[in-house]
Amino acid sequence: MLDNAFEALKKYDWGTDRAPVTPISDAAAAAHGNPEARKDLESRLLAALKSDISRDAKDYVCRVLTLVGSAAAAPVLSKLLADENHSHMARFALERIPAPEAADALRDALPKLPAKLKIGAISSIGNRGDAHAVSALKGLLEDGDAAVARAAAAALGHIGNAAAEQALRAAHPSSGVVQQAVIDARLACAESLLAVGNAGEALAVYDSLAGDQQPRLVRLAATRGKLACAAKTA
Amino acid sequence: MPKARKPSRRDFLKTAGAAMAAPYIITSAARGSADRPPPSDRIVMGGIGIGNMGRGDQGAFLNRKDVQYVALCDVREEVREKSKAGIDGHYKNQDCKVYNDFRELLARPDIDAVHIATPDHWHAILVIEACRAGKDVYCQKPETLTLREGPLMIAAARRYGRVVSGGSQRVLEDYRKFVDPAWAGEFGKLKSINVNVDPLPQLCNLPAEDMTEKIDWDLWLGPAPWAPYNSKRCSGSFSINGASWRSFGDYSGGGMTDWGAHHFGGATFVADVRELQPAEVTYHEENGRPYLSYRYPNGFMLYHNRPNTGNLHIEGSDEAAVPKPVPGYQGEGGIYGDFIHCVKTREKPFRDIELAVNSAVVSHLGNIAYALKRSLKWDVARQEFPGDEEANRLVDRARREPWQL
Known part of the structure; x- marks a missing residue:
């Protein structure tokens, strides 16, 4: 049945019947607790991804790799990151594969990607909470493309550790949009720091954002944060 | 009221x-x-x-x-x-x-x-x-x-x-007839409630169509995977069976979230577990038909599509329950008036986002359990499936560039 499904995948496209390929996603769920079955399925999916199948078929493969992909999938998926037609779905899998090789692939791609696709990779790095990416993201905070810099700020906010906060604090964005993103990310970092018991560093963030030079919305957020710190340390 | x-x-x-x-x-x-x-x-x-x-x-x-x-x-x-x-x-x-x-x-x-x-x-x-x-x-x-x-x-x-x-x-307005006696203690301590709602979300591979309306297609898709225009893909009709975006997993959790928001929201209100999330969801099959049971940290059980059980079927007990006042909308004008009242007063609305998210979590946990065809534990504090690397992959998904959270 699985052989037939992979055969059907060769002709799968928008508008074709989904049923013939469904055994592939069924096999992914059924492979739970069976490393050999997962490995075998992943190998077949990667072979399909490298073959001449439709965009929709490759999208389908990436969806299934989200569940069964491993370190072995990273080099194949990473080759798609620079392809505008496949970059997102490559990330669809890479972002959710816990292997460190998947994180490496996203980080390594950053300098090679055009702005729009770079924003996607930055977003996936942030969603993974990849603490190893702080240095690379810090360098992007002052990127000439404000959308890239804004994305880097948001990603650092998702990582949320002390190093990410320090990177954000050191940034000097000229664009108002990026400034706003940096402040939002710093507030997110402060929340993460407070959640793990680092009230001192969280309070330092809030103190630095509570001044009159900040917009009212930010001052109020910082004041709420200071109260939360006080409650945590009381 | x-x-x-x-x-x-x-x-x-x-x-x-x-x-x-x-x-x-x-x-x-x-x-x-x-x-x-x-x-x-x-x-x-x-x-x-x-x-x-x-x-x-x-x-x-x-x-x-x-x-x-x-x-x-x-x-x-x-x-x-x-x-x-x-x-x-x-x-x-x-x-x-x-x-x-x-x-x-x-x-x-x-x-x-x-x-x-x-x-x-x-x-x-x-x-x-x-x-x-x-x-x-x-x-x-x-x-x-x-x-x-x-x-x-x-x-x-x-x-x-x-x-x-x-x-x-609907959480308040449709289910009040269950909420009032439950909160008055008439059913005793609640053991369980069953919710019947379908269907699960499906993959959409509808064919490309000529665009017959003036729509910014790239912006409609937004963070979802790119796909060709098809009028059913982006239809806002209430269909959950393939004729609207509500049917498809890239844009919706299917009937499980679309109507589930009402039914699970109502059931968790009746049981007064709106502020909680389930600690585990158990996958069952009976005569080839799957169904779920969710266990809450306080012992309350929520069922989904339990065989031979009606929607919002409530299982009480002889154990006494202390009567308590039922929360409702503030201001005038239903849920909209409640929101506007809270905008003015800065109070939390009846469907505060935290409570709304908690009922959506029930739907999402269910969709993941059905997709994986197995039981799951859920760590509410960490927002993850403890020790379950596969299920954790389904907690989120990559968004299409340039969109991010």
Whole structure:
């Protein structure tokens, strides 16, 4: 049945019947607790991804790799990151594969990607909470493309550790949009720091954002944060 | 408390049409009147996503004397034009501004609050961006598309002190007949409730069609995977069986979240576990038909599609339950009035985003358990499936560039 499904995948496209390929996603769920079955399925999916199948078929493969992909999938998926037609779905899998090789692939791609696709990779790095990416993201905070810099700020906010906060604090964005993103990310970092018991560093963030030079919305957020710190340390 | 009926599209058009037919005399939008607060006391609102649900929400807010509705955003040109005509007719002016891109609407400093009724794949981004822009938010249900989105939406609301209300009016209005006796202790301590709702979301591979409407297709897709235009893919009809976006996993959790938001929201209200999330979900099969049971930390059991059991079937016990007052809407005008009241007072609304997220979590846990065909444990504090690397992959999904949370 699985052989037939992979055969059907060769002709799968928008508008074709989904049923013939469904055994592939069924096999992914059924492979739970069976490393050999997962490995075998992943190998077949990667072979399909490298073959001449439709965009929709490759999208389908990436969806299934989200569940069964491993370190072995990273080099194949990473080759798609620079392809505008496949970059997102490559990330669809890479972002959710816990292997460190998947994180490496996203980080390594950053300098090679055009702005729009770079924003996607930055977003996936942030969603993974990849603490190893702080240095690379810090360098992007002052990127000439404000959308890239804004994305880097948001990603650092998702990582949320002390190093990410320090990177954000050191940034000097000229664009108002990026400034706003940096402040939002710093507030997110402060929340993460407070959640793990680092009230001192969280309070330092809030103190630095509570001044009159900040917009009212930010001052109020910082004041709420200071109260939360006080409650945590009381 | 009187029951508020959700305004229908027909109600809205009737009102707007009557207003448009009236002669232009003077606009109460320009100044206060005996029965209308002055502009400085009105909540200035805009709407994002004015389809089937958005029209109803818009009509409800538009008809409030304490709201000044000034802007709307939709990726469909025809929707923008029709909606503007209705609003301008209502106010007897030409002041309503229309936008294709929500970012332009959110950038307006004069807007206090927005209502959001886009497809679900946009909800988290829009709610978070609205909070960052200092707006209060009324967001249609289901509020989230993935498990990870909920905590981020709650964090944004709390960070900026925003009032963010979820959108199921049925939770209170449809299920009151169960809530009142349950909270009065008439059923004793509740053991379980069953919810029947279908179907699960499906993959959409509808074929490309010629575009017969003026729609910003890239913006409609937004963070979802790219796909060719197809009128069923983006239809806002209430179908959950393949004829609208509600059916498809890239944009919705299917019937499980679409109606699940109402039913699970109602059931968890009846059982007074709105502030909790399940600790585990167990996958069962009986005669080849799957169903689920959720266990809450306090021992309460929630079932989904339990065989031979009706929807909202309540299992009580002989163990006494202490009667308690039932929370409800504040202000006047149902769930919309509750939201506006809270915008003014800064209180938490009846469907505060945290409670709305908790009921959406039930739907998402169920969808994941059905997809994996197995039982799952859920760590509420860490928002993950402990020790379950595969299930954790389904907590969120990558968003199409340039969109991110």
